[in-house]
Amino acid sequence: xxxxxxxxxxxxxxxxxxxxxxxxxxxxxxxxxxxxxxxxxxxxxxxxxxxxxxxxxxxxxxxxxxxxxxxxxxxxxxxxxxxxxxxxxxxxxxxxxxxxxxxxxxxxxxxxxxxxxxxxxxxxxxxxxxxxxxxxxxxxxxxxxxxxxxxxxxxxxxxxxxxxxxxxxxxxxxxxxxxxxxxxxxxxxxxxxxxxxxxxxxxxxxxxxxxxxxxxxxxxxxxxxxxxxxxxxxxxxxxxxxxxxxxxxxxxxxxxxxxxxxxxxxxxxxxxxxxxxxxxxxxxxxxxxxxxxxxxxxxxxxxxxxxxxxxxxxxxxxxxxxxxxxxxxxxxxxxxxxxxxxxxxxxxxxxxxxxxxxxxxxxxxxxxxxxxxxxxxxxxxxxxxxxxxxxxxxxxxxxxxxxxxxxxxxxxx
Amino acid sequence: xxxxxxxxxxxxxxxxxxxxxxxxxxxxxxxxxxxxxxxxxxxxxxxxxxxxxxxxxxxxxxxxxxxxxxxxxxxxxxxxxxxxxxxxxxxxxxxxxxxxxxxxxxxxxxxxxxxxxxxxxxxxxxxxxxxxxxxxxxxxxxxxxxxxxxxxxxxxxxxxxxxxxxxxxxxxxxxxxxxxxxxxxxxxxxxxxxxxxxxxxxxxxxxxxxxxxxxxxxxxxxxxxxxxxxxxxxxxxxxxxxxxxxxxxxxxxxxxxxxxxxxxxxxxxxxxxxxxxxxxxxxxxxxxxxxxxxxxxxxxxxxxxxxxxxxxxxxxxxxxxxx
Ligand SMILES: Nc1nc2c(ncn2[C@@H]2O[C@H](COP(=O)(O)OP(=O)(O)O)[C@@H](O)[C@H]2O)c(=O)[nH]1
Numbered sequence: 001x002x003x004x005x006x007x008x009x010x011x012x013x014x015x016x017x018x019x020x021x022x023x024x025x026x027x028x029x030x031x032x033x034x035x036x037x038x039x040x041x042x043x044x045x046x047x048x049x050x051x052x053x054x055x056x057x058x059x060x061x062x063x064x065x066x067x068x069x070x071x072x073x074x075x076x077x078x079x080x081x082x083x084x085x086x087x088x089x090x091x092x093x094x095x096x097x098x099x100x101x102x103x104x105x106x107x108x109x110x111x112x113x114x115x116x117x118x119x120x121x122x123x124x125x126x127x128x129x130x131x132x133x134x135x136x137x138x139x140x141x142x143x144x145x146x147x148x149x150x151x152x153x154x155x156x157x158x159x160x161x162x163x164x165x166x167x168x169x170x171x172x173x174x175x176x177x178x179x180x181x182x183x184x185x186x187x188x189x190x191x192x193x194x195x196x197x198x199x200x201x202x203x204x205x206x207x208x209x210x211x212x213x214x215x216x217x218x219x220x221x222x223x224x225x226x227x228x229x230x231x232x233x234x235x236x237x238x239x240x241x242x243x244x245x246x247x248x249x250x251x252x253x254x255x256x257x258x259x260x261x262x263x264x265x266x267x268x269x270x271x272x273x274x275x276x277x278x279x280x281x282x283x284x285x286x287x288x289x290x291x292x293x294x295x296x297x298x299x300x301x302x303x304x305x306x307x308x309x310x311x312x313x314x315x316x317x318x319x320x321x322x323x324x325x326x327x328x329x330x331x332x333x334x335x336x337x338x339x340x341x342x343x344x345x346x347x348x349x350x351x352x353x354x355x356x357x358x359x360x361x362x363x364x365x366x367x368x369x370x371x372x373x374x375x376x377x378x379x380x381x382x383x384x385x386x387x388x389x390x391x392x393x394x395x396x397x398x399x400x401x402x403x404x405x406x407x408x409x410x411x412x413x
Numbered sequence: 414x415x416x417x418x419x420x421x422x423x424x425x426x427x428x429x430x431x432x433x434x435x436x437x438x439x440x441x442x443x444x445x446x447x448x449x450x451x452x453x454x455x456x457x458x459x460x461x462x463x464x465x466x467x468x469x470x471x472x473x474x475x476x477x478x479x480x481x482x483x484x485x486x487x488x489x490x491x492x493x494x495x496x497x498x499x500x501x502x503x504x505x506x507x508x509x510x511x512x513x514x515x516x517x518x519x520x521x522x523x524x525x526x527x528x529x530x531x532x533x534x535x536x537x538x539x540x541x542x543x544x545x546x547x548x549x550x551x552x553x554x555x556x557x558x559x560x561x562x563x564x565x566x567x568x569x570x571x572x573x574x575x576x577x578x579x580x581x582x583x584x585x586x587x588x589x590x591x592x593x594x595x596x597x598x599x600x601x602x603x604x605x606x607x608x609x610x611x612x613x614x615x616x617x618x619x620x621x622x623x624x625x626x627x628x629x630x631x632x633x634x635x636x637x638x639x640x641x642x643x644x645x646x647x648x649x650x651x652x653x654x655x656x657x658x659x660x661x662x663x664x665x666x667x668x669x670x671x672x673x674x675x676x677x678x679x680x681x682x683x684x685x686x687x688x689x690x691x692x693x694x695x696x697x698x699x700x701x702x703x704x705x706x707x708x709x710x711x712x713x714x715x716x717x718x719x720x721x722x723x724x725x726x727x728x729x730x731x732x733x734x735x736x
Contacts, residue, residue, distance in 0.1 A: 011441065012442055013446070083571045087626070228488050230488035281438050404609065405606075
């Protein structure tokens with residue numbers, strides 16, 4: 001069968017996370033993006049029209065398009081991270097819609113962890129509030145490559161340039177756009193009401209931003225997920241290491257080190273069902289064959305020989321705590337880092353980040369939704385990078401032994 | 414040797430800097446989605462392990478099988494394939510299932526709703542609107558516990574329905590198979606927590622981030638075979654609630670529901686009793702992809718009677734342990 005040539009085929013994937021306080025218009029903005037990129041189909045639109053009438057909204061409430069669960073529909077609030085998809089000829093977008101109220105930190109950190117872009121919504125009438133600052137801090141803590149400040153409800157302030165400038169000035173380094181999600185100004189089309197704004201409308205901007213380019217600039221990292229040993233007649237001696245490239249580029253012949261052991265070897269081949277590759281890079285899932293015989297199993301990290309991560313028995317990390325019971329020194333947890341899980345003990349909690357001000361304060365424990373600096377002692381060695389160098393090999397989750405729940409997220413200092 | 418997607422080769426963009434110093438690889442979105450799905454397969458096969466792939470005979474299953482094959486090649490994927498057989502299947506889907514499983518050399522487990530009804534464990538619905546949809550859930554849960562599976566791969570996508578938009582890649586199920594939307598494990602940095610206790614299992618959804626169009630484009634790109642049901646063909650149908658259903662022994666027709674012949678295709682393949690057909694002349698993959706790209710009705714709204722019952726239909730069934 002001949003492959004079909006469609007323009008979508010060469011489009012890339014961009015991951016977007018949204019953040020905003022309740023009522024800033026986040027759901028409306030997402031609804032509009034979906035609508036204007038043709039993702040809202042007739043039956044969905046009709047269902048929303050129907051529901052808007054039932055609720056007594058005087059207009060088609062686009063926010064209803066994205067309200068997922070029954071409890072949320074009833075309460076009119078968003079509880080959990082929801083994922084939305086839209087596509088243009090250039091790109092496919094995965095949008096993590098994170099709610100702004102309770103559980104905000106946990107949800108936003110979750111949505112932001114994989115994002116290339118954060119959209120921070122600000123209600124033009126209210127200006128920058130504490131929550132907007134919190135969202136900006138979390139975005140920078142998680143090192144989301146791009147922050148776009150959406151100054152929404154500009155129609156309610158007469159598209160006043162001074163209002164827009166005042167908000168934009170509070171986010172140096174971010175791209176700010178004056179918007180009306182309700183009416184569509186500067187969402188997909190440039191608004192006539194904002195002559196002072198010379199940048200592109202939101203969708204165009206999203207099509208142009210570079211998706212997390214830093215992944216290519218980093219050293220090669222490859223956490224081994226699974227050892228492939230077919231033991232069939234055809235592939236009798238085959239032994240391949242399956243995983244997803246977590247950063248950098250690898251080519252056959254490249255010198256690599258197998259961690260935590262430290263053996264040095266070369267990559268013999270990069271295998272896929274579709275044939276051998278000349279090179280592999282983030283985010284491709286491939287299988288590496290290595291020269292020589294090695295004792296490598298799941299949990300090992302294959303890394304570029306000229307730029308190695310540190311092999312450590314102790315970690316200092318910024319942890320976002322996600323469980324009801326506070327995290328205290330002495331706590332025993334499991335840490336899942338890349339493809340390895342080891343036991344860990346909290347040595348100390350040094351300080352807590354005030355996500356509203358960005359300031360640090362002394363702390364003895366971390367409560368639910370707190371972010372703080374934690375020192376962990378590990379039962380076995382891990383090969384870890386600083387989070388600033390690699391979002392995959394520089395991050396981990398903390399798992400509670402008794403419940404198996406994911407109770408924390410950490411970024412290696 | 415190949416570029417990762419055969420041809421055309423990916424363009425390397427210098428980002429304005431000198432070539433070679435900074436090279437940003439442009440990965441087509443389908444390859445990024447493929448890589449993500451493969452990562453999920455490998456991760457879940459390792460933790461919690463003891464997995465099974467749920468196969469429905471539809472296009473999402475065909476894609477799942479392909480991705481499982483890629484994830485462990487040149488070895489066979491390390492889990493069996495399981496079909497929850499309602500006994501009301503399209504024969505084309507069963508024929509397709511058996512052939513694909515044989516080609517892959519995989520082990521097939523068939524868990525039968527009909528047998529559970531014969532045993533008296535379950536009671537069949539009767540009447541013109543009878544469906545075995547709900548009966549699939551207990552059969553699935555029993556099969557999972559009988560075999561001691563700790564993980565079940567499914568083809569669900571978040572774009573299918575609003576409740577699904579919030580489900581994780583790994584959806585954790587208690588002893589009763591129930592899904593608690595408020596107690597989901599956060600998934601950060603693509604890191605999956607597959608830990609389960611005895612009696613519990615996870616549903617793993619490698620296609621979570623795919624849309625219907627992505628699935629079709631992937632089928633086309635990979636040249637995957639699908640059951641002929643997906644392409645326009647002449648069929649005896651009858652009309653009910655504004656949808657077309659295949660006339661079959663499994664569905665009792667209401668007075669006035671006349672059978673007529675129509676050129677149709679199916680957008681999803683489930684039970685004959687609850688999967689609707691659409692009028693279509695799209696007989697080839699290219700035509701189907703073009704039609705999907707231009708369509709203005711969602712897949713479920715158009716063809717799945719089971720979701721139309723109430724606004725929150727899917728969410729209710731999920732809480733009960735449905736796929
Ligand atoms: N005038 C005006 N109202 C808006 C705009 N965006 C959202 N709204 C309204 O603000 C309210 C809250 O919007 P919603 O999208 O539900 O906010 P969320 O809580 O951030 O998701 C709704 O009544 C919207 O119709 C806008 O750009 N202009």
